[in-house]
Amino acid sequence: MAGVARFVASSLAPAAQRFAPQAAAGILRQVLEIAIDGYQRFPGAEKIAETKLARSDDDVAVAIEAVIDQHIRLAGVQGFVTSIGGLVTLPVALPANLTGLAIVQARMVAAIAHLRGYDLGDPRVRTAVITCLLGEDGVTDRLKKSNLPTSPLGIATAPVFDPELDRLVAGEVVGELIARVSGKRMAITVTRRVPLLGGVVGGGVDGWSTYRIGQYADKSLVRRIRRPIEP
Template sequence: MGLTSSFGRQLAPKIGQLAPNVTSRAVLEAFNRAVDGIGPLPGAAAAAEKQLAEQKGNVERAIHEVIENNVRLAGGQGFATNLGGLITLAVALPANITGLALIQCRMIAGIAHLKGHDLDNPRVRNAVLATMLGEDQVNGLIKNKKLPGTPMALATAPVLDETLSVLLAGEVATFLISKVAGKRLATMAGRRIPVVGGVVGAGADGYSTWRAGRYADRELLPRNRR
């Protein structure tokens, strides 16, 4: 995974030209759809509450199910958007990135809801976006003074930085472009069989989503549920 991520970071500026619609605005729109629901997918809070009911009020088990359900969704879209070769790259790459953003936003927002955080609170929304970056990326941004604190610190900040959501959404867009593009191009460079790309894409997106969910579970501490 390290080699693939490095490959993606090197290619991100060029790949960004293939995914011009994957911007901070697109990530924020994905967040809104993840919270509100889209098509057959219920919103983050509704999906999380369903799992909580199925687990008879056990928050820990409900969070586990939220993660597992979204890992499966991520794997499915990762398989579908990584089946083709270079000829499908310009279409499949943006779809893979925005799909992954929607699924991971929905999962992390659901975990935040189960931990008692108010998804209507812009501080919590910033925390969800920050969590999507993963622990290493968050720590790097804090070290470089681009981020004032951890996701939990953002969720409970006494003062709202109204510029932070756009900054975080831009970081998430760049992060996902690097990750997805690196995975896809490294796979195609080494393997010419399309179905292999689908299998690798499913595994990579599923694993990435699982890691994001585990980080959210560790980082977002419980608050009193209303």
């Protein structure tokens, strides 16, 4: 079953090509704005981070663990990503499930970045947050193939913001997200004949991918001295 899911995911990944680079960047920009600023009953990344930090007696490591745990639960709740706070009605050119999950995972990574001292208003940091959604395997694979020039940390701490890199990352991330959802749908379809199993698989896949991304962001976005953007 896992092999079939991977095959379908890789086969459908080229569907992302229908998004021009600027269109993909626009989609991810919407996702990031909601993740960082919040939307209706969905608090933004900074608020979540500060709440967890206060409850952790200002222990950043504990706060980050709490942020990851919270978002694993949110991602794993069946139906959450298509119903919270009106997210399903957002004018984002992605399926509702994919949009919701991307927002949940982006908020988690952005909260981790904030706790590590990064400025979420810095466009370099925002590109790095989106890059983390590829996960460790996705970033490593693209670095080997030269589809990415550097890691999320390298992007966040670059001397200047690179708009072309931002568009490149957006295209890669949108393609990866579409591939993941395609693979998950195949896994759910295969298990649909078993009562409740499809829901367990769907929630489990979302929760596991969120855990992996959270761990990768925690490892990648180490505390750094901020550099101002050069004019």
